[in-house]
Amino acid sequence: MSAAPRNVVVIGHGMVGSRFAEEVVRRDPGGQRVRVTVVGAEPEPAYNRILMPELLSGRLEAEELRLPGGEAPAVTVRTATAATAIDARARRVSLSDGDALDYDELVLATGARATLLPVPGLAQEGGQPAPGVATLRDMADCRRVLSAARPGAPMVVLGGGLLGLETARALTERGARVSVVEPAPHVLPRQIDAAGGEILAAELANLGITCYTGQGAARWLSGYGMELEDGQVVAADAVVVTAGVRAETELARAAGIAVERGVLVDDTLSTADPRIHAIGDCAQHKDGGAGLVQPGWEQAAVLADLLTGTAPNARYSGGRTVARLKVEGVELTSLGDVHADDEAETITLADPPGGRYAKLSVRDDQVVGAILLGFPDAAATIAQLYDSYAPVPQDRLALLLGRSLPETTEQPASGGTGDAVVCYCNGVTRDQLDAAWRDGARTRDDLAATTRATTGCGGCVRDVNALVAAWSERDSGPNDLVEAARA
Ligand SMILES: Cc1cc2nc3c(=O)[nH]c(=O)nc-3n(C[C@H](O)[C@H](O)[C@H](O)COP(=O)(O)OP(=O)(O)OC[C@H]3O[C@@H](n4cnc5c(N)ncnc54)[C@H](O)[C@@H]3O)c2cc1C
Known part of the structure; x- marks a missing residue:
């Protein structure tokens, strides 16, 4: 007689929790090995959080963001239900509706929450955003931002990172007049250098986005706007804070599971308690990965291999990531160390009138970092070289100009390895x-x-x-x- 299926409880029905359920169903469609119950605090079934700016811009409708969540007889999803406590000894999870779930294996996929900066005026006493203030992490945030994004409305986006710029662009597409406030000397400080940042800011200005860089926000003046450190006030009806996220780890911490920036996991995505696992933005693996969906989806596949027993030797070992700015009208790819000028052979191309900037850093004939603004073909090729640790051709300039592709590599459209x-x-x-x-x-x-x-x-x-x-x-x-x- 075959063993009864193992009972797997997943906390979090976001992008990674839902992908885990889907990966389990792919491996065990009939639920002979594993039965999965997913509890999700949000009222909506899983959706593609990354595409929320498309919702803000009006290019997509909410239904178009729906993600498959592993719909199958052996998967139960309970939306609008939060896990409130984990009893690791009894292997039981308490739920917000008073129910409790026993588990053989527990998967934490609780993601991350947006942080409100400690700028006076942004938060109310209980820590909730003040009137006119929003973050952008879930659908409730999205609706809040949308209610302020009227044509002609002045809005501030606080934080000039990838999310901030994507949000700013989406809001301009709704007709809002948008300013971005970034305390670093230029926008995208992690993805671009000063010279590229200047060209990017000019491109954003062409799209109707004004960037205030080099000074932080001092105070949110409801009804007026954002006061900056130098005293000037950027007029705004509303502010969207896109200044980082914090892994959602409270449940794990309260249950005695080791937590640093995230829930600590090894290559099998297990915590120190071998029955409790963590994946996605809430997890902290030694090779990083939190904050982007690709590592989380890879972790979901590895954990599904392990918990269904289909590949008991599967391991998560991290990997290289490539950042792309998804702003209509701007093509930017950034990868590796973009400030490696001193330790690497670096070639740059700047074309401010054309809104283009490229920088490629190479060490031992391998790409160590690149910024490609307005060079989509070179971006595709260089990302491939970076991802595969392939040698960079000798003619670096031709590579940037897309004229000389490595022998084994062509542009994706025309062929490619x-x-x-x-x-x-x-x-x-x-x-x-x-x-x-x-x-x-x-x-x-x-x-x-x-x-x-x-x-x-x-x-x-x-x-x-x-x-x-x-x-x-x-x-x-x-x-x-x-x-x-x-x-
Ligand atoms: C606007 C935006 C744009 C982005 N753009 C990109 C991009 O271009 N590329 C990229 O790689 N990444 C991007 N990201 C990041 C990406 O969305 C995350 O890396 C990804 O969502 C992580 O998935 P997750 O399942 O770990 O967390 P989430 O998707 O946040 O899901 C976690 C879920 O767990 C639920 N939860 C938390 N606590 C509990 C509890 N106690 N009980 C029940 N449920 C709970 C939450 O409500 C949430 O639904 C973007 C994020 C945002 C917000």
Whole structure:
């Protein structure tokens, strides 16, 4: 007689908790090995948090953000239900509705929460955002921001990181007049250097976004705007604070599980209690990864391998990440150490009138860092080189200009090596897309349904569209051409 399925409880039905359930179903569709119960504090079923700026801009509707959550007979999802305590000895989780769940294995996927900066006026006494103040982490935040984003409304975004700029751009698309306040000397201090930051700020100004850099916010004056450290007031009806997140670790800490910045996990994604695991933004692995979806999704797959027993030797070992700014009208990719000028051979290209800037740092013939603003083709190639630790061709300038691609590497649209990653969030290679195409996937949506490419941050949509166009042309026979000519 086979053993009863193990009872896995997942706390958090966000991007990683829902992906874990989906990965379990892929490995164990009938639920013979594992039964999963996911509890999620948010009222909505899982959605793609990364695409919330698209909701703000009006380009997507809320339903279009829905994520698959592992719908299957062996998966139960309880939305609007928070876990309130973990009893690790009894292996039981208490819930906000008074119920309790026993577990064989517990998965923490509680994510992170947005932090409000300690700027006077931003928070009310209980720590809640003051009127006119919002963060952007969940749908409730999104609705709050949307209610302030009227055409012509002056708004401030506090924090000029990736999220801040994406939010600012989305709000301008709604017609708001947006200012970004960033205390560092330039926006995107982690992704770009001073010279590139200046060109980027000019590009943002062309899109109607004013950047105030080099000084922080001093006070939020409700009804007036944001007072800066030098005393000037940036007029605003509302402020969106995009100044970082903190891992949601309170439950774990209260249960005696070791926590630093996040819940400490090893390569099997287990805490010191082997029955309790953590994945996604709430987890802290020695090789990093929190804050981005790709490592969280990879962790979800590894943990599903382990808990279903389908790959008992699976391990999470971290990996390289590539940052892309998803702002309509601006193409920016940043990777590795972008301030490596002193320790690496560095080549830069600046074209302020064209709004373009490129910087490539190479050590021992390998990419150690790159900033590519307005160089989408070079960005795709250099990201590939970085990801695969491949040698950089001798003619660095030609590489930046997209004229000399390494022998084994071409632009994704025209070919490219099969193992080149196209969708970083889901780790989908060109070979996998090609195989799906040959199996009959003929549109971007078909390819997304088969491979998951484009379903993460959306940064690869352009590349996948280009592949669809190139392959359609390649495969269109004489009859298709006649049909196309008639159409
Ligand atoms: C606007 C925005 C843009 C982003 N852009 C990018 C991007 O371009 N690229 C990228 O890689 N990443 C991006 N991110 C980050 C990405 O969204 C996160 O890395 C990802 O969501 C992490 O998934 P998670 O499941 O760990 O956490 P979350 O998605 O935050 O999910 C955690 C869930 O757990 C729930 N929860 C917490 N505590 C409890 C409890 N006690 N009981 C029950 N449920 C609980 C929360 O309510 C939440 O629903 C962006 C984030 C935002 C907000």
